[in-house]
Amino acid sequence: MFAKDKIYSFRLSDSSEIIAKIVSTDVENKITISNPFSLIPTQQGVQLLPALMSADETKNVTINTNNITMYTETNKDIIASYIQASTGIVTPTKGILKG
Numbered sequence: 680m681f682a683k684d685k686i687y688s689f690r691l692s693d694s695s696e697i698i699a700k701i702v703s704t705d706v707e708n709k710i711t712i713s714n715p716f717s718l719i720p721t722q723q724g725v726q727l728l729p730a731l732m733s734a735d736e737t738k739n740v741t742i743n744t745n746n747i748t749m750y751t752e753t754n755k756d757i758i759a760s761y762i763q764a765s766t767g768i769v770t771p772t773k774g775i776l777k778g
Contacts, residue, residue, distance in 0.1 A: 681710055681750075686758050688718075689742075690749040697730045698753055698761050702739050711739045714765035718757075725757075727764045 681687060681701045689697050699712035715730035731740065753761065759770040 680704065680744075686753045686761060687750050688753045688757070689747050691742075692746045692748055695730075698727070698757065699730075699740070700765075706741075708744050709741050710744055711741050713739050714761075715740055716761060716764055727760055 681704050683701050683703065686698060686700050689699070691697065696718045697715045698718065699715040702711040702713050704710050714736065716727040717730045719726045719728050729736065734740065763769050
């Protein structure tokens with residue numbers, strides 16, 4: 680169902696949307712994820728905020744898959760924003776190198 684180390688977008692049963700990286704899917708009806716972020720629409724566009732503000736960001740999170748109503752692999756542009764938000768690493772834009 681989910682591939683380890685891939686980044687997915689999830690719509691949960693409360694209509695919230697989160698983005699997270701899959702850590703494991705070993706337990707029935709549960710997945711373990713890392714660095715869950717919520718998508719928040721703003722006037723400047725979509726912003727990523729930690730999904731659990733009070734959680735220890737170094738710990739993984741477990742989700743009951745019965746609470747997931749939709750999921751898909753995340754859009755490449757959003758993945759770049761997610762990587763920057765979760766690690767601080769900025770993904771360079773692709774282009775032709777000129778010397």
